[in-house]
Amino acid sequence: MTGSLQAELHQRKAFTSLHQEAHLNIVRTEAALGDDFEQMLKPYGISGTQFNVLRILRGAEPEGLCRNELRDRLVTRMPDVTRLLDRMEDLGLIVRTRDTSDRRLVSTGITKQGRRLVDDLDEVVQAEHQRSLGHLNKKQLATLIELLTLVRRTNL
Amino acid sequence: MTGSLQAELHQRKAFTSLHQEAHLNIVRTEAALGDDFEQMLKPYGISGTQFNVLRILRGAEPEGLCRNELRDRLVTRMPDVTRLLDRMEDLGLIVRTRDTSDRRLVSTGITKQGRRLVDDLDEVVQAEHQRSLGHLNKKQLATLIELLTLVRRTNL
DNA sequence: TGACATTAGGTGTTATAACACGCATCATTA
């Protein structure tokens, strides 16, 4: 029962602890899922992070979000949001407008083109989720979510 | 019960599917764990991937490993192993020697200095694992590992 | 109001990841 990951990584020795095995399982699984996800997005010319930004901005419509609020909503840490948005602006996926009441703020919104892209991607993404996680039943998914949430509980 | 991640990401809307929620939970948890892990390694001057390399090479002693075998054992995909090893060689953590029987192969081994570093890190890493996952009991860890292994099963 | 801290955001620079390609070595087979 223990040792599947061990085999995947061609390891001879057992893990030194259950904690280590759990940690590596999380990292390994994310890597597998993440790589496939990026691969899926490649034909559409955006990265996983960029897709994430689009989804967040769509959810925030019709208002936009300022840079830091957007950064805080990203699933992964992203220290250089400015240039991430620069690229997306160049691609025509987002627009930035300087706030008039507080001129420090830059409101970022999704463009029609960006909106069309995420909308189109919805079904592709759902299909990918189905492919990568469809073999788990509802109870298994719920338990997995529950345990991962528990992990983050003392990690926040 | 559902919606912890939703709150973490300041989301207003619910997830569109259990699959999506599971996927994002995996990504988010890995990011949290990974960031802390990198932070822990920072004082020692190496990255998570570099630590991983050292651990693999220590496990392969006294022989070394050729580049591709090493790459296949890495937990995450790493397309540019050559320059990763270049940097580690510059740091004095590994040595590379051209195989004499098959001159295409470059055997990579860990140096005494590298070995000392991973050995020193063992307890630091265990402490970090304890901190990040110590609040889960054995059964929970086992279930988590089991479910993540199941996820990868149709993802390989 | 002026000095100071705080907040939001951008910039400069270096390090690393990603991708495509090239070269050398070895295996295979006519």
Add this chain to the structure above:
DNA sequence: TAATGATGCGTGTTATAACACCTAATGTCA
């Protein structure tokens, strides 16, 4: 053994991440 293909590894180049620093705008309080 010469030709062809496969394998292992390195290199060139571009894109992105990471880190520290800088500027402008706002808030605060003597």
